[in-house]
Amino acid sequence: MSAKKNEEIILKYFDTYSVKEIANRLVITISAKEDAKKTEQLKEELSKENPGRKINIIYVSEKKDTSPNEQKWNLPNVKHIIAVASGKGGVGKSTTAVNLALALANLNLKVAIFDADIYGPSLPTMLGYKAVPPISEDGETFLPFKECGIASMSIGSMIKEDTSLIWRGAKACGAIQQLLTQTNWGNVDIMVMDMPPGTGDIQITLSQKIDFSGAVIVSTPQDIALIDAVKGLNLFKKMDVPILGIIENMSYYICEKCGHRADIFGHAGAKETAEKYNVDFLGEIPLHYDIRVNSDCGTPIVQSAPDSTYAKAYASIAEKIAEKLGF
Ligand code: ADP
Numbered sequence: 001m002s003a004k005k006n007e008e009i010i011l012k013y014f015d016t017y018s019v020k021e022i023a024n025r026l027v028i029t030i031s032a033k034e035d036a037k038k039t040e041q042l043k044e045e046l047s048k049e050n051p052g053r054k055i056n057i058i059y060v061s062e063k064k065d066t067s068p069n070e071q072k073w074n075l076p077n078v079k080h081i082i083a084v085a086s087g088k089g090g091v092g093k094s095t096t097a098v099n100l101a102l103a104l105a106n107l108n109l110k111v112a113i114f115d116a117d118i119y120g121p122s123l124p125t126m127l128g129y130k131a132v133p134p135i136s137e138d139g140e141t142f143l144p145f146k147e148c149g150i151a152s153m154s155i156g157s158m159i160k161e162d163t164s165l166i167w168r169g170a171k172a173c174g175a176i177q178q179l180l181t182q183t184n185w186g187n188v189d190i191m192v193m194d195m196p197p198g199t200g201d202i203q204i205t206l207s208q209k210i211d212f213s214g215a216v217i218v219s220t221p222q223d224i225a226l227i228d229a230v231k232g233l234n235l236f237k238k239m240d241v242p243i244l245g246i247i248e249n250m251s252y253y254i255c256e257k258c259g260h261r262a263d264i265f266g267h268a269g270a271k272e273t274a275e276k277y278n279v280d281f282l283g284e285i286p287l288h289y290d291i292r293v294n295s296d297c298g299t300p301i302v303q304s305a306p307d308s309t310y311a312k313a314y315a316s317i318a319e320k321i322a323e324k325l326g327f
Contacts, residue, residue, distance in 0.1 A: 007227050009049065013042040015234035016199065025054040034059075072211045073181050078112070078188040080213040080325050082244060083236070085195040085203070087228020089119060092249035093218045095295040096285065096314075097194040098126045100216070102302040103311070103318035105150050109189040109327060112144065112151040114180055116206060117196045118172045121156030128298020131156035134179070141184040148303050153183050169201035176206065190325065199228075199235045207239040213325055214244035216282065221248055221269035229270070233277060244324055245280035246270045247317060250287040283317045286310065 003021070010017055010028060018029045026046060030039065039057055046055045075081065084097035094117060105111040115123030124131040127147040134142035134157050144151035158175050185191070193210065196202055207215075215236040219229035233243055248270035253262045264287060274281035285291070291310050294301045302311045 004224060006046065009045055010042060011230065013038050016238055025056055026050060027056045027058060029058045073177055073209050075181060077185060078191045081191045081193055081210055083193050083195050083212050083215040084218060085215055085232045086197050086218045087199060087232040088225060089197040091218055091220045091225055093197060094122045094126060094194050095291065096218045096247060096249055097192050098123065098295065098300050099302045099314040100318055101150055101192040102148060102300055103314040104190050104322060106315065107318060107322050109322065110187055112185050112188045112191040114191060115154035115156060115194045116176050117194050118155050119196050121154045121159065123152060123154040123194060124156055125298060126295050126300055127152055133157050141182050144183050144185060148300065151185055153179055155179060169205060172202050173205045199231045203235060207236060207241055212241045214242045216244050217246045218249050219246060219270050220250045221266040223269065226269050226273050230273060230277065243279040244321055245282035246274045247282045248284045251284035253287045282320055283313060285313050
């Protein structure tokens with residue numbers, strides 16, 4: 001039985017879970033709050049589909065804050081924070097976050113972007129600056145960077161380049177909290193938060209502690225990315241963060257020489273997933289050389305080629321998001 005098929009079976013029963021294959025065992029971790037009857041049914045179905053394999057189900061209890069609202073991190077001058085998230089890395093989450101932030105700023109909104117992706121902080125590269133430690137003029141607050149006309153801060157400023165990062169949840173969250181809440185952002189209409197990929201402890205803590213107005217899920221069209229995207233979506237739903245919608249990145253490729261369209265990673269998977277989970281589909285971003293080169297060179301396409309079809313794709317999504325937030 002393939003890992004994908006097993007995940008599909010588990011998803012029929014539970015929204016948020018983790019699954020590991022250890023030797024000849026399939027170990028599934030779910031919340032202690034889940035229905036025991038459903039767990040038995042899942043175990044039965046997986047045992048049938050995986051003959052000779054042991055199925056272990058582990059329950060974990062979630063610690064609930066007694067007064068979660070009181071304990072949210074304080075960002076008094078920021079009207080809305082939106083999470084840009086993906087279930088897995090490499091789907092173009094940071095590229096999407098940066099271009100969306102710039103497209104939102106083009107709507108005359110005061111925009112900031114925060115790079116919380118501790119596993120691969122790429123915001124400074126994408127906005128064209130060096131991730132040097134932030135400066136403080138008053139000894140109390142940090143000054144945000146101001147490249148490409150938006151205020152930004154990256155957890156990369158706190159990590160030495162070329163250092164592999166093995167931060168545990170609490171340490172990573174502590175560093176994010178400090179940089180986020182001690183930065184002098186000024187008045188911000190929308191802050192875009194480039195989340196770390198995945199659905200582990202860090203993502204759970206961030207979605208509890210940050211007062212998100214909504215979350216945007218970025219996925220590529222193929223099934224394997226979408227399974228992870230659904231996990232991300234369910235994490236936010238569970239944490240009561242509204243889902244603003246799903247974006248399909250690297251949706252299709254048009255050959256510039258012959259105009260042939262190639263659906264390299266399949267097509268429309270994200271739209272179908274959005275329909276299935278009853279959330280909005282925000283739009284498609286094509287796979288294109290210019291998006292890659294510009295985002296890796298510090299000249300994001302929305303800024304360097306604002307009239308290109310690619311920049312327009314981000315602009316159309318930004319308009320939908322701004323409207324959902326009441327701008
Ligand atoms: P993630 O944040 O999900 O890890 P990145 O945004 O860092 O992903 O993107 C991974 C790579 O894919 C980068 O080199 C980026 O330039 C490239 N990329 C992202 N989106 C596109 C796109 N639509 N077309 C072409 N390249 C893209």
